Amino acid sequence: MVKKQYRSAGEVTFDVFNYLILGIIGIAAILPFLFVVAGSFATEAEITKRAVFLIPTTISFDAYKFIFSTDTIVRSIGVSLYITVIGTLVNLFFTVTMAYPMAKRYLMGRNLFLNLVIFTMLFGGGMIPTYLVIRDLHLLDTLNALILPGAISAFNLIIVKNFFQEIPVEMEEAARIDGCSELGLLWKIVLPLSKPVLATFTLFYAVGHWNNFFSALLYINDPSKWPLQVMLRQIVMLSQSAAGDLSSMDPNFVQPPEQSIKMAVIVVGTLPIMCVYPFLQKHFAKGVMLGSVKG
Amino acid sequence: MKQGAAIGTAEIHAASNYRSRREVFFRRLKRDKWLYILLTPGLLYFLLFKYVPMWGVLLAFKDFQPFLGFWKSEWVGLEHFRTFFQNPDFFMLLRNTLVLSLLNLVFFFPAPIILALLLNEIRLSFYKRTIQTLIYVPHFISMVIVASISYVFLTTQGGAVNEFLYTVTGSKIDFLADPNWFRPLIILQTIWKECGWGTIIFLAALAGVDVEQYEAAVMDGASRWRQIWHITLPAIRSTIVILLILRMGTILDNGFEQIYLMMNALNREVAEVFDTYVYALGITQGAFSYSTAVGLFKSVIGVVLVLGTNWLAKKFGESGLY
Numbered sequence: 001m002v003k004k005q006y007r008s009a010g011e012v013t014f015d016v017f018n019y020l021i022l023g024i025i026g027i028a029a030i031l032p033f034l035f036v037v038a039g040s041f042a043t044e045a046e047i048t049k050r051a052v053f054l055i056p057t058t059i060s061f062d063a064y065k066f067i068f069s070t071d072t073i074v075r076s077i078g079v080s081l082y083i084t085v086i087g088t089l090v091n092l093f094f095t096v097t098m099a100y101p102m103a104k105r106y107l108m109g110r111n112l113f114l115n116l117v118i119f120t121m122l123f124g125g126g127m128i129p130t131y132l133v134i135r136d137l138h139l140l141d142t143l144n145a146l147i148l149p150g151a152i153s154a155f156n157l158i159i160v161k162n163f164f165q166e167i168p169v170e171m172e173e174a175a176r177i178d179g180c181s182e183l184g185l186l187w188k189i190v191l192p193l194s195k196p197v198l199a200t201f202t203l204f205y206a207v208g209h210w211n212n213f214f215s216a217l218l219y220i221n222d223p224s225k226w227p228l229q230v231m232l233r234q235i236v237m238l239s240q241s242a243a244g245d246l247s248s249m250d251p252n253f254v255q256p257p258e259q260s261i262k263m264a265v266i267v268v269g270t271l272p273i274m275c276v277y278p279f280l281q282k283h284f285a286k287g288v289m290l291g292s293v294k295g
Numbered sequence: 296m297k298q299g300a301a302i303g304t305a306e307i308h309a310a311s312n313y314r315s316r317r318e319v320f321f322r323r324l325k326r327d328k329w330l331y332i333l334l335t336p337g338l339l340y341f342l343l344f345k346y347v348p349m350w351g352v353l354l355a356f357k358d359f360q361p362f363l364g365f366w367k368s369e370w371v372g373l374e375h376f377r378t379f380f381q382n383p384d385f386f387m388l389l390r391n392t393l394v395l396s397l398l399n400l401v402f403f404f405p406a407p408i409i410l411a412l413l414l415n416e417i418r419l420s421f422y423k424r425t426i427q428t429l430i431y432v433p434h435f436i437s438m439v440i441v442a443s444i445s446y447v448f449l450t451t452q453g454g455a456v457n458e459f460l461y462t463v464t465g466s467k468i469d470f471l472a473d474p475n476w477f478r479p480l481i482i483l484q485t486i487w488k489e490c491g492w493g494t495i496i497f498l499a500a501l502a503g504v505d506v507e508q509y510e511a512a513v514m515d516g517a518s519r520w521r522q523i524w525h526i527t528l529p530a531i532r533s534t535i536v537i538l539l540i541l542r543m544g545t546i547l548d549n550g551f552e553q554i555y556l557m558m559n560a561l562n563r564e565v566a567e568v569f570d571t572y573v574y575a576l577g578i579t580q581g582a583f584s585y586s587t588a589v590g591l592f593k594s595v596i597g598v599v600l601v602l603g604t605n606w607l608a609k610k611f612g613e614s615g616l617y
Contacts, residue, residue, distance in 0.1 A: 098337025125348025126590035182329035211437030
């Protein structure tokens, strides 16, 4: 209906500019990353000749070959994958097991538990006391230090709890009459019904683990246990050589230009996010909207 | 609740009432034992990683000596706070924090609103969805990657931006070390990373606007500008107000990772904020008590601001958060 209305010249101009500006903004959002991808495939000559380019004239995989031949980077990718997979499983376990009882309105002490959780969103011990607790638990320099201290996000917990609460009580009662146990109820009724919300949080938790830099900076001193994000900073920002152990490498191998190595590491650090992004995008609007539901 | 009512009607005298209450307690504990078993790991997590550190803030009032441990270290009262407030660093931190927050408020805060308004004017839903897909991407990129991309392009040693500047003007600008460039860089990074994502909440509010309102406005001969001014903007006004108030509550938070990553010896004077200061003194230099005091100061002000602004939000007729 609106489309068929007469539009003044001013409005047409506005539309043209609006489409144009948003197109530019959209491209600007991913352009730096495209430059980095292009640079990661470039040769030394190319980088010296042209500062910025989107399509390199000769495509070289040397930077990637180099990255995957170094112990340090490959190991840090392994660490990142480990904390992402195990960490996300831990997150889901802790979040679901705590959210499920808290969704029961008849549970004794429910309000106390809820307030206990909400208070942590308002006030926290801070960096140093938390660090000392991790230290006293002998978690420093272990990968558990990257997984356990963030096992539950209070915010996510409350959203999952609210979601569980929405499940009709009748379904539970029917299952109970059929002789379903409490755990069976959670496993066979509640979890299957919560697939969309759990998928959302799986993705958000996983992205959080992959991108986590802060915990590793605080709790991991041993370079062999650094996740990729910390390694990235060492290589790109502190220009530390990526070649940890040169002796293990092919002596004929010529080191590719530093700029393309840096760019290739950035690409490797972003690639998993780009792979899950289509799935994320499907879910996140829902996740954000869930956040507005109050308990 | 049903059990409670049953006890009330039983009308038994006080002593046995106490006993039966206890019985009810244990009966319910037994009935819901699986629920409590499920609850245990989560509760332990919160106690161990959230409440023990909270109690650990007492360190701020002690002179923590690693060889004495927490218990035997001496109480010093407010001495660390006194030292901190008398330290010239305090004003540097406060200034840097407030300047960054203010710049964020002026330059970053309106950006998602404007972007959402522009997006809302797009009628081609395919085009709109494509743009949305693109502008949400940076939100999911880690801060390390954002800082790394900035470094790669802005460095004076072969960075694309400086190579370009050199061919055009014949000189280079050390964006990464020059203190004058620190704040603009931080704001630009924030806008690039979060502006698109920030539109979601406004677009959701706009999705709830009845199309008939626009149709009626068109019938009355209202131009596009008038429609934006009288229909679209009022629809997101309450969202803007509440986000603005909430932002006030987090004015002392400047995102540790971003500042830590972009800070170096040359721009420290404008870059250092409370969190990076706590990290530098506590973790790197081992001044646990002093840095805990600094962190506690920040947290307490933060709580006061959040509660205060939440109260304000309710005054404005918004639902608030707590």
